[in-house]
Amino acid sequence: MGTKEASLLLGFSRKRLLDLLGEGRVEGAYKNGRFWEIPVSENGMPVIIEGKRGPKGTWRKKKPTKPKMIHVNQSKIKGNIGKPPEKLEPVLSVKDGDRNDYGYELHIKGPCYIVYRPYKPAPCGARLWINTWEPVEFIDTKLNPPTAKQPNKQVCI
Missing domain, CATH: 3.90.105 (Molybdopterin biosynthesis moea protein, domain 2)
Structure with missing residues (x-):
């Protein structure tokens, strides 16, 4: 980094x-x-x-020992192909300790980093994920079928 x-x-x-x-x-x-x-x-x-000199530094912020892991479930993406919007399963999961939250759209409120480990996957089997210690807010946890049919108007940079 x-x-x-x-x-x-x-x-x-x-x-x-x-x-x-x-x-x-x-x-x-x-x-x-x-x-x-x-x-x-x-x-x-x-x-x-x-x-080697002076008092011990106090500048490091204490962070939780494990970051939140944001995972895009590829098998659910494939399983959603051909399903009507009402039956789509959430493909995003946020793993925070023992807790898993699922949704369709989320916002990370701070720095994060992307991890790709093809030869050392995560315990869930993921080879690509996002880690962050910052708050993660789900924008959409229940897919709204009318908005799912509309084209995506976001601009990717």
Whole structure:
């Protein structure tokens, strides 16, 4: 990930992160041309190496140990082909701990990242998913058949 995303996750300014990168205090970070490449640990956060002097830093925000996992269920997408709008099953699931919520459209209120692991899938079998620690709000949990028949007017960038 880049410096902007890493500074948002860590909860401090991009300038402070650049200072830490220059001091070699971000584990595994390297420069690719003019840009920094910052790896994330298993908990989805960059690892900052503690300084040798001064008090212990208090800048890191406490995050839950596991992020929310947003998964698009490919088998449900295939199963929905040819079904009338009233019988469509939700294809989006948000896994938060032991809880699963399902819906058709959602909004992530903050930073997130996309994970693709073809050789190490998630326990549910997913090979591609989105992780976030931020709130996730379902916009549509019960598909509205009249809106399902209308063409999609969203613009993708």
